[in-house]
Amino acid sequence: MADNEPTATEEVAAPVVADEVASAVIAKFPRAIFNDSHGQAVLYIDRADWHAVAEFLRNEERFTQCVDVTAVDHLLDETRLSVAGITPERFETVANFLSHPRNRRIRLIAQVSEFDTTIASLTDIYPGTNFPEREVFDLLGIEFIGHPDLTRILLPDEWTGHPLRKDDAPARIPVAFKGDPGPQ
């Protein structure tokens, strides 16, 4: 268990080359772009590389756990974080990875087009992404190709729409309480 012992706090605050994982990924996937977001390592990758980069992180770079998968709808952003070399799309899929042996984190972000909201599922590499990918599908309508059971998780099966999308207005669907006579 010696190599699992936490050593020092990992805080990357340096130019591109200083982050060894990012440079290894960029060497293999040249379209990836590194960004230092408030001291955290972030890799903007092409949507087509989503699965391959995650596999590379797990097998080559010992990122043992995928802690979180989520997505963002940037439709109504006033100003948006601009990273050089990125063509922004409406949606961004975000996955956070944690390496226990190296005691560090990395974040992958892929742009997802409004007109083709699909991305590869990571469930075959990290089984723990099963629930969060269903949640993203449910609330933001991004389809994870290859997911074993891509169904709604928080909302009922017969629900229409994806509430965390910015064009899905709150209170669009009236929720009636049983026996409520409604407004007089």
Added chain:
Amino acid sequence: MSEKVITNDSEQIRLENQTGEGAQELQPQTRDVVLTGGLWPEDEATTIINMGPQHPSTHGVLRIMLELDGETVLRLKPVIGYLHTGMEKTGEELTYVQGATNVTRMDYVSPLSNELVWSLAVERLLDVEVPPRAVWMRMMLVELNRMASHLLFQATNGMDMAALSIMIYGWREREEVLRLIEMITGLRMNNNFIRPSGVAADLPEGWDTETLRVCDLVEKGVQEYSAMLNENPIWIERLSGVGVLTTEQAIGLGITGPILRSTGFPWDLRKAQPYLAYDEVDFDIIYTENGDCYDRFTIRLIEILESIKIVRQCVERMPPGDYRTQDPKITPPPRTRINESMEALIHHFKLFTEGFRVPAGETYTAVESPRGEIGCYLVADGTAKPARMHIRGPSFYNLQSLAPMAKGSLVADTVAVISSVDPILGEVDR
């Protein structure tokens, strides 16, 4: 659920094609007969039973669907969403000042951890440092909350195992801790005390003696539980060897917190990636080797003692000074300043009507809550409201461990397994 509406809606058609049986359905499978190689007749197929969402052992509104062969669990499927109130959507409608009131309602058993992770995320985007007293106050409150949360676990776990004395004992000690938290923050739960920029108020008079008194009381309580349960053959028989999870399974499924540590993997964010002042206090990571229900119970019991250790150090070393940053753009001015200063009045007004603006950026901040890694993924777009606020609830991920843990066990053991995960459905469904 069984009646499917035929529709031309592409969304509906896609949904039906993708789901074998739907998120809320479980189809019985026909059993193979070993001798003949044929299938059992339809009426001899496995049984589907439904537990919850109102079952007392499912801790709120968790619904579990079980496929049984006799009394052995073949498959388990958690069905969640009964408590979904769209808190992430609500978070986009509230300003950063109001955000803490929203996130504190997610994990209602350890609300201060939620406030902490939210505040740390906002402060990271703002590049704001909080003064040392605020840091130590936060640490003390979060540890007190961890004590309260683990005491609640002892109570509910005892209740699920029909050990009713421990249920009353757990509630009793937890109430003492909550009374102390009420004395400091003003509320028992949903405190809204840890806020971006520091904490809401300074420590009240007599907090140190009261805190030490509660620490002694809880310590005595834990010794009592330990004497009652740790050597109790019925308790050991009921829990040990039940719901075993391996480290590989746990890491693969995204499991964190006491469940991961029970598999023999000493991982605690407070030690591994220290935040607040955890690198300055002395405490141990508690971990065990077996990964069963008994270990998960013991870990939480001993973690109460570790939290007491940290709280005592906080009392001893609580630094003097300010309890929040004095940045007028994010911190409301003191009440007395409003009487005499026009600027203070304007700042106060602007802060509570518009809130403060956070520059465009994104961050993921994680802390160790009593249930595991709670994370906040926050995207700011330059306005006073977040563009996206996502909370990574540890219980949401930990629920994925139910299926491998309960597989092959008896229905009665499934109750023990659910209880040992200690899920908080407010956080699962958000």
